Structure formats: structure tokens, C-alpha cells
Amino acid sequence: MSDLSPVPASAVVRVDLPQQPYSIAIAAGLLDRLSVQFQDVGLTGKQVLLVSNPVVFKHYGDRAIAALEAANCKVTTAILPAGERYKTLRSVSKLYDVALKARLERSAVFLALGGGVIGDMTGFAAATWLRGVRVVQVPTSLLAMVDAAIGGKTGVNHPRGKNLIGAFHQPSAVAIDPDVLRTLPAREWRAGMAEVIKYGIIWDRELFERLEAAERLDRLRDVDADLLHHILTHSCRAKAEVVAKDEREGGLRAILNYGHTIGHAVESLTGYRSVNHGEAVAIGMVAAGRLAVKLELWNAEDCDRQTRSIEKAGLPTHIPLALDPDEILAALQADKKVKAGKVRFILPQHIGAVTIADSVPRDRLREVILGAMGNG
Amino acid sequence: MSDLSPVPASAVVRVDLPQQPYSIAIAAGLLDRLSVQFQDVGLTGKQVLLVSNPVVFKHYGDRAIAALEAANCKVTTAILPAGERYKTLRSVSKLYDVALKARLERSAVFLALGGGVIGDMTGFAAATWLRGVRVVQVPTSLLAMVDAAIGGKTGVNHPRGKNLIGAFHQPSAVAIDPDVLRTLPAREWRAGMAEVIKYGIIWDRELFERLEAAERLDRLRDVDADLLHHILTHSCRAKAEVVAKDEREGGLRAILNYGHTIGHAVESLTGYRSVNHGEAVAIGMVAAGRLAVKLELWNAEDCDRQTRSIEKAGLPTHIPLALDPDEILAALQADKKVKAGKVRFILPQHIGAVTIADSVPRDRLREVILGAMGNG
Numbered sequence A, B: 001m002s003d004l005s006p007v008p009a010s011a012v013v014r015v016d017l018p019q020q021p022y023s024i025a026i027a028a029g030l031l032d033r034l035s036v037q038f039q040d041v042g043l044t045g046k047q048v049l050l051v052s053n054p055v056v057f058k059h060y061g062d063r064a065i066a067a068l069e070a071a072n073c074k075v076t077t078a079i080l081p082a083g084e085r086y087k088t089l090r091s092v093s094k095l096y097d098v099a100l101k102a103r104l105e106r107s108a109v110f111l112a113l114g115g116g117v118i119g120d121m122t123g124f125a126a127a128t129w130l131r132g133v134r135v136v137q138v139p140t141s142l143l144a145m146v147d148a149a150i151g152g153k154t155g156v157n158h159p160r161g162k163n164l165i166g167a168f169h170q171p172s173a174v175a176i177d178p179d180v181l182r183t184l185p186a187r188e189w190r191a192g193m194a195e196v197i198k199y200g201i202i203w204d205r206e207l208f209e210r211l212e213a214a215e216r217l218d219r220l221r222d223v224d225a226d227l228l229h230h231i232l233t234h235s236c237r238a239k240a241e242v243v244a245k246d247e248r249e250g251g252l253r254a255i256l257n258y259g260h261t262i263g264h265a266v267e268s269l270t271g272y273r274s275v276n277h278g279e280a281v282a283i284g285m286v287a288a289g290r291l292a293v294k295l296e297l298w299n300a301e302d303c304d305r306q307t308r309s310i311e312k313a314g315l316p317t318h319i320p321l322a323l324d325p326d327e328i329l330a331a332l333q334a335d336k337k338v339k340a341g342k343v344r345f346i347l348p349q350h351i352g353a354v355t356i357a358d359s360v361p362r363d364r365l366r367e368v369i370l371g372a373m374g375n376g
């Protein structure tokens, strides 16, 4: 990171939910100061189930445990295998087993130390253990920091569909330590950038223009501390604002699915392996942008600006040629966001503003998907 | 049933929850008129996942489906094996599979046609499918009518503990047709009577006295239609009032666990087989009553009245001799209602009023358990 800002910036983003408001703290070194946050939300001295995966735990497990013990918490650890394909009911079942063995009571706290996979499963286990215990999110991937850790969506995949099983369960606190991103694989950094660019397009023109102005976005070490801080705070704020206005995805929250409709189809058809979530979203945004242009909702120039930013972040812009366009169309019909058989799309109108299109003509959709097939 | 009341009585009990109030309709023949209720709550024309078990479905499945089709619903059926030992994540998983295959959308409704086992699993599946779809409860056992179907607790058992996995998810409507009780096995009728007697002790002295005045309580055919109607409406009202005052079991709702602390231990140690839920609760109420007398909270005479009513309902009053008292004590420590290692008991003070004792002395508890061992 740059040495332009010797004092690390810190910020608190509030998620203003009527029932359970909570704070997202963003500060370098926060991992070692979790006890402060635990004190703030009245969690000192609790039983804690720390959930992580082997990679993240190896890097940060000891520090997290030390910080929790400094808050007088009794820590039990559960390590789940890494990867989207382990985001299953079976993995959550293992958390129940550990929770039972450790005799975790209603006052216990589950803590997710990891990316979105760990965050979603930990949140779901917390939502359903003893019909609900508290959860604290300590996201370690960029994607989890700006997206998965915020907003209370939790869950697992069904063998035949992503995130079909889950619950809404808001965290009691979210702690973001940007320093942990240093060990994040470059590809995962880029995947998170897809969601960041998404916030620029759907909500925050200023954020988008900061991204446009940057020399490079494809690797952390070329992003200075100021820009990183801007990225994290503005992305979290965007998500927090949308969620606060629509906790249960009745309306506005749907805009967060920009790029996700085709994205999910691509992810699922590639077996959650060759294309990761962020990459799929990048592909989906490019396709949705072109659909918007085709439907005369958006101008071609802004659509190109989006594509260039996505490319600058080192993200793919085409649907892998190995996929069958008709299978993608079929998968879109099976998507859980389908309303009465019609595919719903979030489409840009300006940079910073999108609209919801409820019944996109199937042939236009097909054209865009055919046009999106390619390499890279 | 008696022919004293040729016009079947009907009643509506309101569950006054601030977020999602709903109604419990109680009327003979209601099963065939589900479409009316579906219309009332705006569910006509929805996709419906009807969940039942083979026994109940054989008796009532066709009629329920006909009624739902009269409401223009598209019905998919899922039949799960009968019995508490199938109240598992695996069974719920099967519901997810059916839901996926039938492409159930967010607007779909899950409908539980069965006892508490079906009700709890259907409710949990509804709470977690696509992060929450609506559920309608059509309870067919006495226990489910007066207890399980009301109040939004849903869930499944962990192999090593009852109801450890679950969620709060209120139904959109509850439909009780007393006529279906005619096919309920006598032992299940008696099990439900345990919860009815519980409401008399914890909340409704009038209900208790009506039960006391009855000639017999141990089989449906000796209970006249008036008394049955009184039992159902007053029990539902008791539960509804308690739940409305405390949706998430923060305080008052704990009184519904009267008899359940020792009851759960007995159920779990007998492997959920030889003793059913209601029988375990009956045993637990007798033990809790004696504990209350020992602690000088309750008078011995009222405690005996409770015991006599339980006996009149043909329910057991002793802990099976096959169980080890020390294992029961150990199981109580593992109960999820344990707070900081202390066993919490609900204890009667009068007929119609209980109190919460937070730290019952272990030796008193042991005495009562030893004294409760016996046959029948």
C-alpha cells in the first residue's frame, strides 16, 4: 500500500435497520482490536464459535483468537473446507455438531472469519442454531467486505441451485481490516472489484469515477491506501443504504442483483469452478449493460466506460465459449428471481442509476447472450 | 361426538403479533373449506407445497387438495415418513428437492397437513426456502392444534438433541378442523391433552376446571362437542396470548415450557420412542408440580388436582424405571434452556399462574427426580 497516508484511515458505516441497526467498522489493524468492538456491542465474555477455512485461519486465526480472548470470550473453533462447493447444508451441519459439543447457549456468538462462503454459512448456522444466535462478520476477501458480510442474507447452495436455502439474519457487527487483503489471491481481489464497480454503476457515480481515474485496478499493490479506503467505505455505504431501505428484498434491494442474473447462470453452468462469483458478475454486468443499450435505456458510451473499467480490473467480459447459450437461457428460467416465469433484469439508465425491467423480450435476451459469447 | 350441538361451533382466535398478525380458524368441516381461508389471506392461485405423512395424507390428502384446487392453487405434494425420528435436516432436505423440482417461487405457500412433526419441518423448510416463503398450518393432531401450529417456532432435531436447529417463522394462517381428530390414535389424543392441561395450569383456571368437571378425558368419543370446542379455543387463545406478548421467547413465553424441562430429558433419553412428547410433558408437569410444592411455592392439594387430571387423561405420571436418574440430571444440564449452567424451571404458584425459578438447587431437583421414578 502507498505510504502517502501514514495514519491509517478509519471509518464507521451505519446500517440503519429499524429492528437491529449495526455498524461496519473499517480500519487497518482492526483484527487485533476486535475486543473494542465486542465491548461496544456488549459481547465481552460470551461463548464464541469462530468459523473459518484452513487458508484464512492459518493467516489470521491466532490473531483473531487472541483478540477475542482479550474480550474474555471462550472461543471454540470450527474449520470448514475452502470453496464454494462446500457451501452446503452438510457443512452447516458440521457447525451444528461443533456447537452441540461445545454446548453453545442462546447467548453465544458465531463469528465468521473468511470470505463470503464462510460468512454465508456462519450466518445461516447462527440464524438456525437454537432458532437464532448472534453473528459477527469479519470478512477477509474484498467481495465479502463490500458485499457478503453486509445485509443479513445468509445461506447455502442446493446441489442444483445457488443460495436456494437460507435465512435473513443481520449481524450484530461487521469488522473490516483492509490489511488482511494483502494475502488475498489476486484473482479474488479482482472478483471483489466486480462488486465495487457494480456499486459505482447502480448507486455511486463518484465511486465509479474514482475507479475510472485509477491507473490500475487489477491488483491491490497498485491501489493506494486512499483509494482502497474510498472503495471500502463507499461500497459498504452503498450496500448499507440499499439494505436499510429494503431489508427483505421487497423492491429496491433487487438492484444489488445487477449483473447477477446472467452471472448466476454462468456460475452454475460452469459448476461453480472455472468462473468465480465476481467474474460471473462482471460478465453479467457487461451483458446487462448491452441489453440496456439494445433496449434504448442506456447510451452506448457509458456502457463502454463500464466495460473498460471491468477490463482494467482484469475481469472477464465474455461468457465462456464452452457454455451453450440455450442452456443459459434455460438456467435463467430456473433462477429464483423469476416472477411468474418472466426473467427480471436490473438495467442501467445512467452511471449511478439503474431500473428494474420486469419482462425482457426473450429474443433480445438471446441476441445479447449470443453476442456475449467469447474469450476473456 | 355428542349430538347436543347440531350446528358445529366455530371460532377465530387472533394471534396479535405487531409484524404479522394472523388468525386461527376453528370449525368442524374446515378442511373442505380451506379455499375460503386462502381467499381471506390472499393466497388464491398460488403454488402450494402440501406436506404430509402417509397416514394423514391417506385420510385427508384428497380433501385438502380438492379444497386447494378450489382456491385455484397449483398443488405439489411431498410425503415424509411419519414419526419424530424423521424430524431431521435430511427430511427437510427432501422438501427442498421437491420445491426445486416444482420450481416453487417466492410467492409459493407451504402447507403442513399433519401433526407437530410435519408442522415443524414444513415451517422450517418454508422459513429457509429462498430465505422465506409463506406457510399455512393445518394441524391434524390435538397437540399440533393447540400448540405446535401456533407461535412460529419451527425446526428439526439434531441427532443428539431435540429442536436444536430451527427458526422463528409465523404462519400466514392456521386452520383447525376438529373432525379430523376422529382418526387420531387414542394415545396421540392423550398426548395432546397434556398440553391442554398445561394451559389450564399456567394460564387458564377456567379451562382447568372444565377439564376437572369432565367425566373422562382419555378418549375423544367421551368428550362432547362443547367441551372439545372449549378445549380448542381456550388452548389456542392461551398460546396466542402468550406468544403475542413475547414472540421470540425473551421472557413470558418461557412459561409454555412448563413440564418440558424434565419432559425433554425423558423424551431424549428414551430415544424419542417409548415415551412421546405429550407423555413426557405429563411426567414433567407432575415432577415440576412436586418441585414447586417442595420449594413451598405451591400447595400440595392443587398439585394433587393436577395429578388427578393428568391421570384422568390416561397420561403417565412417573419417569420410566428404565431410565437412570443421574442421566436425567446430566441431560438437564445439556438442555438448551440452560442459562449459564443453571437449570431454569417453570413452577406453578396457583392453578392458572406460574413463576420462573432461575436456579433450582440441584439436590432438591435430584430428590424430585428420584421420587418421580416409577411405573405409569
Ligand SMILES: NC(=O)c1ccc[n+]([C@@H]2O[C@H](COP(=O)([O-])OP(=O)(O)OC[C@H]3O[C@@H](n4cnc5c(N)ncnc54)[C@H](O)[C@@H]3O)[C@@H](O)[C@H]2O)c1
Pocket: A053, A055, A056, A059, A082, A083, A084, A087, A114, A115, A116, A117, A118, A120, A140, A141, A142, A143, A144, A147, A148, A149, A150, A151, A152, A153, A154, A163, A180, A181, A182, A183, A184, A185, A188, A191, A277
Ligand atoms: N450474503 C450475501 O449477501 C452475499 C453477497 C455476495 C456474495 N455472497 C456469497 O459469497 C461467496 C463468495 O465470497 P468470496 O468471493 O469471498 O469467496 P470465498 O469465501 O470462497 O473466498 C475466496 C477465496 O479467498 C480465500 N481468502 C479469503 N480471504 C483471504 C485472505 N484474506 N487471505 C488469503 N486468502 C483469502 C478463501 O480461502 C477462498 O479460497 C459466494 O458463495 C456468494 O454466494 C453472499
Ligand SMILES: NC(=O)c1ccc[n+]([C@@H]2O[C@H](COP(=O)([O-])OP(=O)(O)OC[C@H]3O[C@@H](n4cnc5c(N)ncnc54)[C@H](O)[C@@H]3O)[C@@H](O)[C@H]2O)c1
Pocket: B053, B055, B056, B059, B082, B083, B084, B087, B114, B115, B116, B117, B118, B120, B140, B141, B142, B143, B144, B147, B148, B149, B150, B151, B152, B153, B154, B163, B180, B181, B182, B183, B184, B185, B188, B191, B277, B278
Ligand atoms: N413448534 C412448536 O411450537 C411445537 C410445540 C409443541 C410440540 N412441537 C413438536 O411437535 C411434535 C409432536 O407433535 P405431534 O404430537 O402432533 O406428533 P406427530 O406429528 O408425530 O403426530 C403424532 C401421530 O399422529 C398421527 N396423526 C396426526 N394426525 C392424525 C389424524 N388426524 N388421524 C390419524 N393420525 C394422525 C401422525 O401420523 C403421527 O403418527 C414434536 O416434534 C414437538 O417437538 C412443536
Ligand SMILES: [Zn+2]
Pocket: A147, A195, A260, A277, A281
Ligand atoms: Zn454478488
Ligand SMILES: [Zn+2]
Pocket: B147, B195, B260, B277, B281
Ligand atoms: Zn410441548
